[in-house]
Amino acid sequence: MEVLEKMTVVFLALTVLFSNSLSSMASAFQFKAVYCTISNNCDCAFHPDLQGLEWELYRNVYGQHLAQEAVSERLAEFINDASPEKPLVLSFHGSSGTGKTMVSWLLGRYLYGSAMTSPHVHHFIPTLHFPYPHRVPQYKKELKAWVEGNLTACARSVFVFDEMDKMPPGLIDVLVPFLGSSHVVYQTNYRKAIYVFISTAGEEQINRLALEARRAGRDREEIRLEELEDAIAQAVFNKSCNGFYHSEIIQEKLVDCFVPFLPLTRRHVERCVRRELCLRGQCHRRDIIEAITGAMTFSPERERLFSHSGCKTVPAKVNYYL
Numbered sequence: 114m115e116v117l118e119k120m121t122v123v124f125l126a127l128t129v130l131f132s133n134s135l136s137s138m139a140s141a142f143q144f145k146a147v148y149c150t151i152s153n154n155c156d157c158a159f160h161p162d163l164q165g166l167e168w169e170l171y172r173n174v175y176g177q178h179l180a181q182e183a184v185s186e187r188l189a190e191f192i193n194d195a196s197p198e199k200p201l202v203l204s205f206h207g208s209s210g211t212g213k214t215m216v217s218w219l220l221g222r223y224l225y226g227s228a229m230t231s232p233h234v235h236h237f238i239p240t241l242h243f244p245y246p247h248r249v250p251q252y253k254k255e256l257k258a259w260v261e262g263n264l265t266a267c268a269r270s271v272f273v274f275d276e277m278d279k280m281p282p283g284l285i286d287v288l289v290p291f292l293g294s295s296h297v298v299y300q301t302n303y304r305k306a307i308y309v310f311i312s313t314a315g316e317e318q319i320n321r322l323a324l325e326a327r328r329a330g331r332d333r334e335e336i337r338l339e340e341l342e343d344a345i346a347q348a349v350f351n352k353s354c355n356g357f358y359h360s361e362i363i364q365e366k367l368v369d370c371f372v373p374f375l376p377l378t379r380r381h382v383e384r385c386v387r388r389e390l391c392l393r394g395q396c397h398r399r400d401i402i403e404a405i406t407g408a409m410t411f412s413p414e415r416e417r418l419f420s421h422s423g424c425k426t427v428p429a430k431v432n433y434y435l
């Protein structure tokens with residue numbers, strides 16, 4: 114035990130010493146790998162609060178019973194398994210402003226305390242990280258090295274790939290070897306990682322089903338995951354301008370769950386407006402709630418059931434109206 118404690122101190126010192134440049138980061142990863150091998154203690158600062166996450170999804174993510182259930186259940190199943198067969202791979206789909214990015218941040222926050230600052234939650238945005246399609250070969254190398262290095266340092270790393278619609282096709286397939294069941298390096302288990310992909314692909318299928326359900330007088334909460342999963346998988350595979358276009362990840366069925374985000378109704382948007390007002394100490398302003406929802410666009414044109422931009426523009430509108 115004493116030896117291990119000493120090694121921890123030496124490891125931390127070396128990490129600090131070497132953490133000032135990219136090449137030295139690789140050295141730090143190697144030291145960490147040796148440390149992991151000896152101590153068998155490389156789950157980082159991973160203290161998941163699954164009950165907290167479930168409660169937060171239930172209370173603060175409006176109208177997304179499928180996402181609430183799928184994310185809570187899949188995560189619990191995965192995290193309670195000390196030796197999972199493969200990493201957890203979730204793919205979020207739905208129209209703009211329905212809560213996809215919000216849920217990915219919540220997931221990071223309840224696994225690591227703070228998704229924004231945790232070194233083990235990695236958020237990629239193609240327009241920022243992979244902006245030039247002609248550089249795909251270079252991005253592939255960098256992404257592979259980044260994922261490999263971080264998994265060596267922390268088996269329970271979380272990788273979020275947002276805005277997959279803008280990801281150059283072909284790039285994401287560099288992750289195929291990491292998403293299956295076989296990859297192990299330096300004793301650190303690649304199968305403990307969590308990957309989340311986010312895109313609007315599949316929104317037509319999701320929105321059509323939500324509309325049909327509504328017209329048929331079916332409760333929104335009666336819509337089941339199985340009614341949408343295959344349709345979403347096909348849509349992302351066949352949609353030409355998105356990162357999963359003809360992707361091996363879909364072909365090889367490496368995604369564990371396609372999570373649909375349903376279009377938000379007027380009632381949900383009202384709740385978003387009210388929450389924003391309350392944050393500003395103005396909960397009682399019913400007039401503003403009505404003014405904002407009245408000014409937003411809902412479709413289809415005749416029935417005006419679902420918000421075009423979900424809740425995305427709500428904070429800006431609240432600022433404007435106050």
Ligand SMILES: Nc1ncnc2c1ncn2[C@@H]1O[C@H](COP(=O)(O)OP(=O)(O)OP(=O)(O)O)[C@@H](O)[C@H]1O
Nearest residue numbers: 173174175208209210211212213214215385424425
């Ligand atoms: N279902 C929801 N429940 C509560 N708030 C929501 C919901 N959906 C969106 N919001 C609010 O709207 C903001 C924008 O949502 P978010 O960024 O998650 O949208 P998105 O689905 O990622 O859209 P896009 O595809 O345009 O990126 C959130 O920060 C949150 O305040």
Ligand SMILES: [Mg+2]
Nearest residue numbers: 213214215275
């Ligand atoms: Mg988003």
